[in-house]
Amino acid sequence: MSGLAFTPINIATHPVITFQAQFQPGNGPARTAGAVNTYWAVRIDGNWYSSVQQIAIDLTATTYLTNQYAFKTAASNWNTFTINGNIVTLGGPAAGALSGNIDGAGLVFVHNSVNTSMNFENFFLSTNAVSIVPPAIGVNGAPWNQTVAAGGGVSFGVSATGTQPFTYGWTLNGVLLNNGGRISGAHGPILTIANVGPSDAGQIIAWITNSVGVDDSLNSPNGGGGVDTELAVTNADVGVIYSETFPFVGPLPGNFSIATEGWSEAVPGSPFPLFQRIGSDGAGFAFLGSANTVIYYATTATDTNQAGLPFPNINVASYPDLNFSVDLAPSFSSSNVTAYFAVQLNGGPWYVSSSALPVPTSTDSATYSTYEMTFNSAAANWKNLTIGANNATIGSTAASNLRGVMTGLGLVFVTVGSGGTFNFDNVLITGTGVGGINVGALTGGTLNLSWVGNPAVNLQSNTNLNTSNWVDVPGSLRLYSFPVPVTGPQKFFRLKGP
Numbered sequence: 001m002s003g004l005a006f007t008p009i010n011i012a013t014h015p016v017i018t019f020q021a022q023f024q025p026g027n028g029p030a031r032t033a034g035a036v037n038t039y040w041a042v043r044i045d046g047n048w049y050s051s052v053q054q055i056a057i058d059l060t061a062t063t064y065l066t067n068q069y070a071f072k073t074a075a076s077n078w079n080t081f082t083i084n085g086n087i088v089t090l091g092g093p094a095a096g097a098l099s100g101n102i103d104g105a106g107l108v109f110v111h112n113s114v115n116t117s118m119n120f121e122n123f124f125l126s127t128n129a130v131s132i133v134p135p136a137i138g139v140n141g142a143p144w145n146q147t148v149a150a151g152g153g154v155s156f157g158v159s160a161t162g163t164q165p166f167t168y169g170w171t172l173n174g175v176l177l178n179n180g181g182r183i184s185g186a187h188g189p190i191l192t193i194a195n196v197g198p199s200d201a202g203q204i205i206a207w208i209t210n211s212v213g214v215d216d217s218l219n220s221p222n223g224g225g226g227v228d229t230e231l232a233v234t235n236a237d238v239g240v241i242y243s244e245t246f247p248f249v250g251p252l253p254g255n256f257s258i259a260t261e262g263w264s265e266a267v268p269g270s271p272f273p274l275f276q277r278i279g280s281d282g283a284g285f286a287f288l289g290s291a292n293t294v295i296y297y298a299t300t301a302t303d304t305n306q307a308g309l310p311f312p313n314i315n316v317a318s319y320p321d322l323n324f325s326v327d328l329a330p331s332f333s334s335s336n337v338t339a340y341f342a343v344q345l346n347g348g349p350w351y352v353s354s355s356a357l358p359v360p361t362s363t364d365s366a367t368y369s370t371y372e373m374t375f376n377s378a379a380a381n382w383k384n385l386t387i388g389a390n391n392a393t394i395g396s397t398a399a400s401n402l403r404g405v406m407t408g409l410g411l412v413f414v415t416v417g418s419g420g421t422f423n424f425d426n427v428l429i430t431g432t433g434v435g436g437i438n439v440g441a442l443t444g445g446t447l448n449l450s451w452v453g454n455p456a457v458n459l460q461s462n463t464n465l466n467t468s469n470w471v472d473v474p475g476s477l478r479l480y481s482f483p484v485p486v487t488g489p490q491k492f493f494r495l496k497g498p
Helices: none
Strands: 018-025 036-044 047-051 065-070 078-084 087-093 101-111 118-126 146-149 154-157 167-172 190-193 202-209 227-234 240-244 263-266 274-276 282-288 292-299 322-332 337-345 350-353 369-374 382-387 392-397 405-415 420-431 438-443 446-450 458-462 481-485 492-496
Touching: 018 036, 087 101, 101 118, 146 154, 282 292, 282 405, 292 337, 292 382, 292 392, 322 337, 322 405, 337 420, 350 392, 350 405, 392 405, 405 420
Parallel strands: 146 227
Antiparallel strands: 018 065, 018 118, 036 047, 036 101, 047 078, 078 087, 154 190, 167 202, 202 227, 240 420, 263 292, 274 282, 282 420, 292 405, 322 369, 322 420, 337 350, 337 405, 350 382, 382 392, 438 446, 446 481, 458 492
């Protein structure tokens, strides 16, 4: 009727047979991993078989992308199925190697969600070998080992050579990961695990397949090669309020956006500021080629659990002392750059320190040194800071002492002349004690209590301040917040440390 007529293909006389088609997810619901499973189909002497391996369709594709499949006769590659009118019934593994004449071919779509569609075109069979190159992760594409404090988040990245589209998979200690709860990116090149605990420590394996790759096992897929990466989980000391080491998530081509770590930037042109230093170590690249004031910053809204400890609500009145520190390297034309700490209060206004960090800039250096600043709330120590889309503006001295909840921390770089570069790493906030409890807004009959989480700190409650019957709130260990109902008997809450 159209195209070439289907003629029987004798498998024995054609040592190479290639299936090919082009695919694009048809609608939004179909772009969710697992919503539609697609398989190659072949009929041999009247009996139908579907490929064991799913077709690796790029769920983000906005155009039709080509998939190929190298036909193999081994029974392990095929499952049986039957067609009865408009009913397709999937069966079990093929009884033996396929042989005979191919007298039919097609595609099987298994819809696991309603209202899903998958578009396809240009289906053909060829006796030429596949032209698609199988994926190969290689040393430079492997995820890096990472260490993260319990309660924090961690991200891993993987890349491969070969012909796209790719299908990605991740396992943790041999268990296949799927999106949901603490897991995101389980079917993409960047995996993120939030709120890690001791049970998450161990082996992370990334694997990649495309339409000519065959998964022998999760640990060693054909053409991809299992990549063994280690996740170590430590316990932060009580008093470590916030920590970000800027691990290089990679290894995808080029540098990474600082947003990968939950940070934002107000920089002209929005460059990619994360780069790899040595091995798995990364840092921020604060470069500007002209005079301007820029800021890189984290807030409770942006730095939720991507990597390192999430940024908590820090009640400045709950700590007798707060200390900021950062590692800086004045790497290029550094005499044109001056660095400052900045803070956000109560989710609103920003302030920048009146005094610059004492970074020597007479000689450019790639060596990082640690610079610290003790938080002092006196108005004379701070200036108003306005953050725009691609710069920041320093204003007059703060009108009053800084009070309330610290909801953000940043690094401001003032550049003059023809520009320069400071690299930064290892941002840390420390204080003494477990801190206090912040009470959020009333929402749906509950109040959100937030605090600085730690594996050794948990929330406790009591109905009476005159007794010692404090009990642990179940499930609050390592958390940074907890919703409590405002109905029922009165309750008092406190934090309990080691």
